Amino acid sequence: MTPQFELDQALMERYVTELAQFGAFGESGVKRAAYTPEWVAATDHYAAWCEQAGLDVHRDAVGNVWGRLEGATPGKTIASGSHIDSQLPGGRYDGALGALTALFVLQSLKKQFGKPKRTIEAVAFCEEEGSRFPGANLWGSRAVTGRIKPTEAEQLRDYEGVTIGQAMLAIGLDPSRIPSAARTDIDTFIELHIEQGPVLEHAKLPVGIVTGITGLRHYVVEVMGETNHAGAFPMDLRRDAMAGAAEMILGVVDTAAKLGRPAVTTVGRVQAEPGYPAIVPGKARFTIDVRHPDADCLRELYRAHERLLRDVATRRGLQVDWEITLDQPPSPSAPSVIRLLEESATQQQIPHMRMHSGAGHDSQIMANVAKIGMIFVQSHRGRSHTPDEFTNMEHIMLGARTLAAAVYQLAYR
Amino acid sequence: MTPQFELDQALMERYVTELAQFGAFGESGVKRAAYTPEWVAATDHYAAWCEQAGLDVHRDAVGNVWGRLEGATPGKTIASGSHIDSQLPGGRYDGALGALTALFVLQSLKKQFGKPKRTIEAVAFCEEEGSRFPGANLWGSRAVTGRIKPTEAEQLRDYEGVTIGQAMLAIGLDPSRIPSAARTDIDTFIELHIEQGPVLEHAKLPVGIVTGITGLRHYVVEVMGETNHAGAFPMDLRRDAMAGAAEMILGVVDTAAKLGRPAVTTVGRVQAEPGYPAIVPGKARFTIDVRHPDADCLRELYRAHERLLRDVATRRGLQVDWEITLDQPPSPSAPSVIRLLEESATQQQIPHMRMHSGAGHDSQIMANVAKIGMIFVQSHRGRSHTPDEFTNMEHIMLGARTLAAAVYQLAYR
Numbered sequence: 001m002t003p004q005f006e007l008d009q010a011l012m013e014r015y016v017t018e019l020a021q022f023g024a025f026g027e028s029g030v031k032r033a034a035y036t037p038e039w040v041a042a043t044d045h046y047a048a049w050c051e052q053a054g055l056d057v058h059r060d061a062v063g064n065v066w067g068r069l070e071g072a073t074p075g076k077t078i079a080s081g082s083h084i085d086s087q088l089p090g091g092r093y094d095g096a097l098g099a100l101t102a103l104f105v106l107q108s109l110k111k112q113f114g115k116p117k118r119t120i121e122a123v124a125f126c127e128e129e130g131s132r133f134p135g136a137n138l139w140g141s142r143a144v145t146g147r148i149k150p151t152e153a154e155q156l157r158d159y160e161g162v163t164i165g166q167a168m169l170a171i172g173l174d175p176s177r178i179p180s181a182a183r184t185d186i187d188t189f190i191e192l193h194i195e196q197g198p199v200l201e202h203a204k205l206p207v208g209i210v211t212g213i214t215g216l217r218h219y220v221v222e223v224m225g226e227t228n229h230a231g232a233f234p235m236d237l238r239r240d241a242m243a244g245a246a247e248m249i250l251g252v253v254d255t256a257a258k259l260g261r262p263a264v265t266t267v268g269r270v271q272a273e274p275g276y277p278a279i280v281p282g283k284a285r286f287t288i289d290v291r292h293p294d295a296d297c298l299r300e301l302y303r304a305h306e307r308l309l310r311d312v313a314t315r316r317g318l319q320v321d322w323e324i325t326l327d328q329p330p331s332p333s334a335p336s337v338i339r340l341l342e343e344s345a346t347q348q349q350i351p352h353m354r355m356h357s358g359a360g361h362d363s364q365i366m367a368n369v370a371k372i373g374m375i376f377v378q379s380h381r382g383r384s385h386t387p388d389e390f391t392n393m394e395h396i397m398l399g400a401r402t403l404a405a406a407v408y409q410l411a412y413r
Numbered sequence: 414m415t416p417q418f419e420l421d422q423a424l425m426e427r428y429v430t431e432l433a434q435f436g437a438f439g440e441s442g443v444k445r446a447a448y449t450p451e452w453v454a455a456t457d458h459y460a461a462w463c464e465q466a467g468l469d470v471h472r473d474a475v476g477n478v479w480g481r482l483e484g485a486t487p488g489k490t491i492a493s494g495s496h497i498d499s500q501l502p503g504g505r506y507d508g509a510l511g512a513l514t515a516l517f518v519l520q521s522l523k524k525q526f527g528k529p530k531r532t533i534e535a536v537a538f539c540e541e542e543g544s545r546f547p548g549a550n551l552w553g554s555r556a557v558t559g560r561i562k563p564t565e566a567e568q569l570r571d572y573e574g575v576t577i578g579q580a581m582l583a584i585g586l587d588p589s590r591i592p593s594a595a596r597t598d599i600d601t602f603i604e605l606h607i608e609q610g611p612v613l614e615h616a617k618l619p620v621g622i623v624t625g626i627t628g629l630r631h632y633v634v635e636v637m638g639e640t641n642h643a644g645a646f647p648m649d650l651r652r653d654a655m656a657g658a659a660e661m662i663l664g665v666v667d668t669a670a671k672l673g674r675p676a677v678t679t680v681g682r683v684q685a686e687p688g689y690p691a692i693v694p695g696k697a698r699f700t701i702d703v704r705h706p707d708a709d710c711l712r713e714l715y716r717a718h719e720r721l722l723r724d725v726a727t728r729r730g731l732q733v734d735w736e737i738t739l740d741q742p743p744s745p746s747a748p749s750v751i752r753l754l755e756e757s758a759t760q761q762q763i764p765h766m767r768m769h770s771g772a773g774h775d776s777q778i779m780a781n782v783a784k785i786g787m788i789f790v791q792s793h794r795g796r797s798h799t800p801d802e803f804t805n806m807e808h809i810m811l812g813a814r815t816l817a818a819a820v821y822q823l824a825y826r
Contacts (some may be wrong), residue, residue: 002537034469102778158597195645196642196644196645197641197644197645197646197647198646198647198650199645199647202650218643218690227608227799228610228795228796228797229609229700229771229772229795229797229798230611230677230679230681230704230771231610231627231629231677231702231704231770231771231772231773232609232610232612232770232771232772232792232795232797233609233610233611233771233795234609234610234611234612234674234675234676234677234771235666235669235670235673235676235677235678236670236673236674237611237615237795240666240679242662242666242680242681242683243662243663243666243667243680245659246658246659246660246662246663246666246680247659247663248661249655249656249659250656250659250660253648253653253656253659254656256648260648260649261647261648261649262647263648264643264644264646264647265648265694266643266653266690266691266692267655267656267659267685267688267694268643268655268685268687268688268689268690268692268693268694269685269690270655270683270684270685270697271683271684271705272681272682272683275681275682276681276682277679277681277682277700277701277702277738278631278677278679278702279679279681279798280681280683281680281681284683286668288690288806289643289644289690289691291643291644309675311708312471317719325690327485330598347569355644357644358642358643358644358645358646359642359644359645360644379645382641382642382646382650383641384642385646385692386640406526408458
């Protein structure tokens, strides 16, 4: 028997709208980079809401904000949340929605059911995007899981050259205290997030239960041929690096397209050198982003791509070289949490489906110290990392209801 | 009966080596942009050599340097030359060799045969490359043929924002006098130039007789799809502008490759937007350079490329748009000059072949006011527009000998 949860849509709506004012960009967007005044104001506001909701507020060493509802019995805690930094500009839902629904659910459960048996926490993580400090991605959750290397605070810099350590000091956070943010007392972490893709919308379902987060690699590929005059050099004597790169790009993208869901391959950045219309490029560089939630399929996809790069280069008399700049294994959700979230949605009569996450999330880091699970809500037209991002309030409430039922099950039963 | 021409290789060698000191770049390269101090010094030196050779020196309104050997009878003149500005950096042969062999041949003929029947002129043109002032290509020869528009001196700017008119004034040239550079008294213009491609070297021939200069177009193509998250957006729902662009690039390049010589198509510049590894590009831009010396084939090639762009876009649900930023018809050499140059090479027992020029040259502009012809000499490994450019002195002398025989035929017989 699951109770009927009393969830106040007007309050949820207010949270989303008000938080979006911090770093507001245009009509609907947000530009809220970690450790900037807008980000500080947003965390202050989040902390104030936690206090108003009767939660114990704690800011850890990197500036993650925790709102805690102490349970009657000792033991590990149940946590939920996401990040409140944004892409530059991004939308108001990516990340923020997870931090806000966590607070909203804790507040609602407290109001309706009082003190829980087990401790529950809502968290607003910082710098998940790495949008200000490239390489600092998942900074907040990495601090919580003890995964920030001692040198990072001095090494990672923003586009103005400010280190992340300096940026922390400037707002009163001491980088030498980063290790103190580590937690070992979290039993389960559940993150609600917008899907950032069009799968739920196409399936006409409001909610997705995430079975795992995709593994991925970033390749930076360099193709080397010979720079020549575009007019004076016959086609049959050229070693055109860009023509080879085009065949490679088309090849890897089509490989993933033919494999079909959930394989994805993207070439997002391309450069021909020297880069003049009338010069046959002697060099071409491009990135490949490859993702698959299944570790074996992912390995096979990597192999197929690498084989294709080599084959094209050989056939065209080019050299090819690559660097792997990012290499993340798939991160499956905890089976017990997947089941719990599915049961919660079913009991609440919320239409849902299982799906994987093609994007990375704080959950994949939290998986190192806790059982994790994720709830996705629809992204209109799959838009994300843009001010166009939109999720309607009805879907947000269905996601929050799924979360409420799961947290209730874990903390009140 | 053609005489044995007395051509002093040591002098020719000295000309090449000494001119390369003006704007010397590295061991073998040159960086000599129009109207810079290095360029001024080079033209001063060229003028001094002309004077030492007993030629009448004249600098026209745009700074082209003319060395004139007055003929015994009145009438139109026989001219030869090329440009002495360079790519940034370029080699020491592109252009410079044509200006120097013209001077060298006039000087040698004068020494051996005295006053010609018809007037002969050697010329060093300025800003053929457009390497300092984009859009000012063929500036010197355009001035000589009255093809500089009145607004250009104020509109064309270098990368620092200086107009070409200001740059002229700074070295004592008055842009308002540009029209005075126009000539209508040139009968024949012969340009010796390095091939800039590998065709002569592959054919093991020192000299090429140019039948005409290729026609060409530059397209700037824009492909529009939809920007999406590289992880969260399934392949089957994407409209990936870069994947479409890759298919187009591969398609146009392969079309020209299949057609074979002399068709050439090059994609020298490519850009994906927004240009991040983890974002499916919503836009891609690239250039296409298309060339063919035959007007009908060229038109057919344009049509084939445009059809391919549209077909790929339609099939992939993308939009495609293009701008034609350069559109030059083929410029055939004068049949009488082709015959003369062939006869000259044959009489001098110089192995040669007919070929077209895939690159643009001052000759194509001079064709508006004179009969034109070109002599190509081998480019080692087809290298050009780079300090690696190299032509051996033996080939230079065979090219100069061909030029000497032709000029002798026109001016002394």
